[in-house]
Amino acid sequence: MIDVATLVEQAREGRPRAVARLITLVENAAPQLREAMAALAPYTGQAYTVGLTGSPGVGKSTSTSALVSAYRRLGKRVGVLAVDPSSPFSGGALLGDRVRMQDHATDPEVFIRSMATRGHLGGLSWAAPQALRVLDAAGCEVILVETVGVGQSEVEIAGQADTAVVLLAPGMGDGIQAAKAGILEIGDVFVVNKADRDGADATARELNHMLGLGEAREAGDWRPPIVKTVAARGEGVDEVVEALEKHRAWLEEHGELAARRRRRAAAEIEAIALAELRARIGDLRGDRHLPTLADRVAAGTLDPYTAADHLIAALTTS
């Protein structure tokens, strides 16, 4: 296997294969990941990240593709990360379905990657930010993070972006579903896609009502805009970009960009620390220590909490 320093060098030059390989390291939680992240760190912190979420059928993939086109017209290098927390399959398979994305397949300034996390515990909480870091270091100025479903993980991922876009479509009872999933709270920008269908205005009104957008707000508060689009025909997409740029400016002006990135980094550090501690606990299984503690707990001569204290002490002196 090619060495990590070379991969990082090539990724910085924008070579797609190197970018893909680094994200595969993330996906596989490969041992070289630590070295890769250390090498990438100095080149990160530039990309503006946008999370896109919404129920299946609202046109997430089409909207993402249309946003890529819009940002390309502005001359930006764009990254797309499609995340599927539930899928046990990795990259390729998913991307195969994404016909829309193939419009950009030959554009050297667009990096598209889908990522699964193979069900490892807490996987996405550290994997998604690390994949973003790869795209960031590869010079992507905008990174679109598209999540597949509307579960807790998806909401979390989208909510960790600089700007979270929540997509809806008319006549899907989406508003209520979205409210249930806690998705409305994370939306910085709302998009009612398929706005050429009946009920688009009703959906926008319902959303407006649920968000309490008619109510008075503190001066300086961000007021989430609702944009209507027909992404398949590119209609309204420039307005979405405009809304995103406004939100980004607001974030910077209010110190919120730094705050969000701090929260995202903190969550990532915590997740890595937990994974490391879990691995260290696993290592102790081969040791005499844990079986001895377990025997005492099984016999009732030691309670499991005191045993856990001993285990933690052993972890941290090893």
Place this chain on the structure above:
Amino acid sequence: MIDVATLVEQAREGRPRAVARLITLVENAAPQLREAMAALAPYTGQAYTVGLTGSPGVGKSTSTSALVSAYRRLGKRVGVLAVDPSSPFSGGALLGDRVRMQDHATDPEVFIRSMATRGHLGGLSWAAPQALRVLDAAGCEVILVETVGVGQSEVEIAGQADTAVVLLAPGMGDGIQAAKAGILEIGDVFVVNKADRDGADATARELNHMLGLGEAREAGDWRPPIVKTVAARGEGVDEVVEALEKHRAWLEEHGELAARRRRRAAAEIEAIALAELRARIGDLRGDRHLPTLADRVAAGTLDPYTAADHLIAALTTS
């Protein structure tokens, strides 16, 4: 709230309210849990635990109830723990549905409790063994652990019992489903319930084939028996008890009982240690340390792995 020492004392006397309260402490991950487990430890290690699992509709609840009756005829004090990993609701609600169990509701020598874990991460891996410990200390000689579904968590819980019983019913295509869920591997005793229905013999034959029971085994290996029952009429239930007692004798003879209990205790200790480490990481959020690390990671002046190392170091010196 009544003090823990008194609760433990009353639970040891077999008072149902005290037993229920202690299990509620487990369910809520209450702060008093540590003290409770320390007080209970000396009185544990006696109960024989039997896990029951199988697809919905095979008659788990009916079979559990019939087993309770059979063990009561032998004069044993019996505990039942019904575990639902997916349910966000706690005890009472579930039990309400369990009409069969109400046969035993007035028997002072039977303790029945259902438990949900409210979705806390890794919850069941430590909650189930602790609830077992409460019933164990309350003098239950046999504890039946019934899981609701056939997911990964259910299989794990049943597999951690001294003896795992896998239930099937004719004509449900159960064999294949069970094989998929990895459920066949954990079965020490197989029960084909509703054996008065068509296809019971075919199900038993299919199972026999899938388990490779016709093949030669090493001398001393346990050969999982297949017992046919009609639990609703109590038919075959004594044969199940007989199979369980044989397996228990085999476990003791081969040192497997101690080995299984060691594995169960080790998994529990690990789960408690991880929960504790997670809590300590959470505590650091209020500290200056994590935000500072997060800022450096967000700025690209520190990689997240090195930051996680710092976090772990801070954990263990705090």
